[in-house]
Amino acid sequence: MRRNQVAVVGAAETTELGVIPRMSQIQLHADAALNAIADAGLKLSDIDGLATAVETPQQIAHYLGITPTWVDGTSVGGCSFMLHVRHAAAAIEAGLCKTVLITHAESGKSNIGRTPRMIGPDSLNGQFELPYGVSTPASMFPIPVLRYMKTHGITHEQIAMVAVVQREWAARNPRATMKAPITVADVLNSRMIAYPFRILQCCLVTDGGGALILTSADRAKDFPTRPVYILGTGESVETPMVSQMRSFDSSRAFAVAGPLAFKEAGIAHKDVDHLMIYDAFAHLPLYGLGDLGFMPHEETGQFIADGNTRPGGKLPLNTNGGGLSYMHSGMYGMYALQESVRQMRGIAPAQVPGARISVCHGVGGMFAASGTIIFTNER
Amino acid sequence: MADAARARPKPTPETQHFWDGTRAHELRLQRCDACAHVYFPPRPFCPACASRKVGVFKASGKATLYSYVIHHRPVPGFTPPYAIAVVELAEGPRMMSNIVDCPQTPEALELDMKLEVAFEALDDSITLPLFRPAKD
Numbered sequence: 421m422r423r424n425q426v427a428v429v430g431a432a433e434t435t436e437l438g439v440i441p442r443m444s445q446i447q448l449h450a451d452a453a454l455n456a457i458a459d460a461g462l463k464l465s466d467i468d469g470l471a472t473a474v475e476t477p478q479q480i481a482h483y484l485g486i487t488p489t490w491v492d493g494t495s496v497g498g499c500s501f502m503l504h505v506r507h508a509a510a511a512i513e514a515g516l517c518k519t520v521l522i523t524h525a526e527s528g529k530s531n532i533g534r535t536p537r538m539i540g541p542d543s544l545n546g547q548f549e550l551p552y553g554v555s556t557p558a559s560m561f562p563i564p565v566l567r568y569m570k571t572h573g574i575t576h577e578q579i580a581m582v583a584v585v586q587r588e589w590a591a592r593n594p595r596a597t598m599k600a601p602i603t604v605a606d607v608l609n610s611r612m613i614a615y616p617f618r619i620l621q622c623c624l625v626t627d628g629g630g631a632l633i634l635t636s637a638d639r640a641k642d643f644p645t646r647p648v649y650i651l652g653t654g655e656s657v658e659t660p661m662v663s664q665m666r667s668f669d670s671s672r673a674f675a676v677a678g679p680l681a682f683k684e685a686g687i688a689h690k691d692v693d694h695l696m697i698y699d700a701f702a703h704l705p706l707y708g709l710g711d712l713g714f715m716p717h718e719e720t721g722q723f724i725a726d727g728n729t730r731p732g733g734k735l736p737l738n739t740n741g742g743g744l745s746y747m748h749s750g751m752y753g754m755y756a757l758q759e760s761v762r763q764m765r766g767i768a769p770a771q772v773p774g775a776r777i778s779v780c781h782g783v784g785g786m787f788a789a790s791g792t793i794i795f796t797n798e799r
Numbered sequence: 800m801a802d803a804a805r806a807r808p809k810p811t812p813e814t815q816h817f818w819d820g821t822r823a824h825e826l827r828l829q830r831c832d833a834c835a836h837v838y839f840p841p842r843p844f845c846p847a848c849a850s851r852k853v854g855v856f857k858a859s860g861k862a863t864l865y866s867y868v869i870h871h872r873p874v875p876g877f878t879p880p881y882a883i884a885v886v887e888l889a890e891g892p893r894m895m896s897n898i899v900d901c902p903q904t905p906e907a908l909e910l911d912m913k914l915e916v917a918f919e920a921l922d923d924s925i926t927l928p929l930f931r932p933a934k935d
Contacts, residue, residue: 540809547808548840549895551927552884553877559870563885567866570910615869615880615905663885663895664840668866 421684424799426509427640427647430460430633431761434525437747438597440627444533446483448525448629449475453484456631461644462519467633469517471508473500473524473751474535480523490517496657497784498698498751500524501632502791505757506653508634518635524754525629549661557700561786562617564668565703568717569616571669574706576616578721580607582702583620583744585730590741592731592770597624598745621702623748630754632761637799648764651777652685652794654678662786671783673790674711678781681792682713685777689714693775694763695735696756698782699742705729708781712792736772739763753782757793764797805876807921814841816855821926824918826858828890839892860916862886862930865893869903886914886930900931 432455434440434448443451449472457464469490472480477491490511494503501524508520527534539545554560568574584604590596602620610618640647656676659665666672682689689712697708705724710717714735723729729737740746740759747755760780762768778795810818817840820827830837831845832852844851867884870877882903887893899917901907913933920926 541807542809542811544814544840546806547810547814550806551808551921552895552897553805553870553874553881554883554895555870555872555874559868559872559874559883562868563883564866566868566910612869612871612880614871614883617868661840661895663893668885 421510421653422513423651423685424649424796425637426512426634426650427637428632428761428795429635429640429643429645429647430456430462430631431758432456432459432631433755433758434629437595437628438626439529440527441530441532443527443627445525445527445535446475446479446533448527448627449480449523450484452525452629452631453521453523456521456633459645460633462633466519467521469508469511469520471504471520471522473504474526486521488517490520496789498700499753499782499784499789499791500751501754501757502780502782502793503655505632505634505650505793506655506791509650509653512634512636520634522632522634523629524631524751526749526751527627528749529625529627545661549663557786558613558617558622560662561701562614562703563662564665564787566616567668568703568707572717572720574721576608577604578725579621579702579706580604581725582699582705583607585724585727586699586738586742586744588730589739589770590745593741593746594769596741596746597626598741617701621744623700623743623752624745626747626749628747628749630758632757646765646797647799648761648795648797649799650793651796652681652683652687654680654684654792655790657789658787660785660788665787670717671707671711671787671790673787674707674781674783677790677792678708678712681779681794685794687777687794691777692735692779694739694760694772694778695737696760696778696780697737698752698756699738699744700748700752700783702744704783705737712779712781731770739768739770739772753784753791756780756782760793760795764795766797805921807925813843817841818925820857821918821928822924824926826860826916826928827855828858828888828892829853829855837890837892839894859889861889861933862914862916864898864908864910864912864914866910867898867908869905869908882908884930894928897929898931899929
């Protein structure tokens with residue numbers, strides 16, 4: 421895909437984040453969509469492309485009153501919205517539509533009007549994983565981490581630092597769910613969920629949503645906000661069964677999607693001013709740093725423990741507080757994208773001064789899928 | 800009996816041979832006749848070379864502990880804390896399982912420890928392949 425041909429011209433989250441018991445999931449979609457429409461200075465009738473996940477495009481189109489000529493219902497978990505951005509950029513360039521709305525919402529905490537997630541007993545997951553006592557993502561997503569630690573020489577304290585550093589970012593963000601400072605000892609003494617991970621290494625469970633509006637870069641200058649251009653994109657999938665990953669030393673989906681985006685963007689890692697790596701659990705930023713090529717996996721733990729990703733560090737990472745401290749409704753990728761857009765607009769609560777390039781990397785399922793979007797505010 | 804409510808697999812035409820095997824206390828894998836790739840989970844073609852000429856064979860039942868979590872939350876059929884493991888079979892493929900006849904602790908569950916298959920009947924038709932520390 422050509423660089424900087426498509427831009428984000430509208431971006432917003434739901435009016436509230438956290439616990440929203442008076443709103444159903446589809447209304448959270450609408451709340452985010454209407455906020456993004458207002459942010460872009462558009463009317464709903466201006467939208468001719470629509471992408472969403474879990475909910476179908478027809479549900480969202482009908483509820484909002486949109487008549488699209490292009491839809492994308494790609495639903496590969498929490499990084500679906502990274503894939504939507506990539507697909508939307510291609511569709512806009514191909515002339516299939518002009519103005520795309522991407523919505524996410526999840527009543528992850530209050531569970532109102534939520535789409536059920538079922539694993540059939542005759543599916544491969546149902547036959548070859550479910551009988552061994554997996555249940556929530558917390559029981560599955562950390563399964564690879566002990567192997568990763570042994571192979572790469574990563575310590576429990578280094579992984580605990582992921583949560584500590586992200587709490588430092590969250591403390592700067594008025595909308596973050598968890599703001600009180602924590603220490604490595606706090607993390608390693610918090611309630612055990614699934615060894616080796618304790619509750620402070622697991623994502624939050626909240627309600628919320630977000631929406632993005634994309635259009636061609638040529639039109640983007642006519643919008644009220646600073647355009648945020650799509651510089652590079654990548655996507656891939658591996659397996660819905662965490663047990664069947666090629667290796668636990670690395671994520672194949674990450675290692676395909678990330679480098680693809682860097683190649684398309686034509687940038688080097690030293691060019692990156694701001695980084696988001698979807699952190700459903702505390703090991704994901706380590707996998708991301710290694711698989712996206714920032715450094716060998718052996719160095720990821722020490723890199724974070726040394727403070728390189730904290731406020732003032734050389735590689736600001738998960739600057740909204742992440743899924744561990746900002747919010748996590750179930751499909752967090754949309755919130756990572758929102759923070760990248762805020763950073764590129766220069767309006768983030770914990771703004772990285774002068775940031776010009778932001779890399780936003782998402783995961784879907786338990787390393788099952790991945791999407792990477794590289795943004796810039798310079799065309 | 801806690802195990803009564805454990806999630807029960809439902810075989811499909813492509814996986815029936817595996818579950819017939821565990822019921823007969825055999826761990827059955829598939830091997831490609833064309834490229835010799837050994838694979839799991841079951842399917843009637845080779846995921847490495849796409850050949851439909853594949854055979855079923857009895858695996859050794861030997862494995863090593865690849866990785867795991869020790870789950871501390873309640874799940875139907877399980878008494879926490881219990882380990883959810885991924886084992887690496889001697890023939891190459893990996894599979895999820897539980898580790899039995901072993902304390903469910905980080906001290907007892909050492910990565911790369913030698914394991915052997917242990918069959919546990921859920922009912923008359925379904926037997927699960929679990930693993931225990933190898934005797935030798």
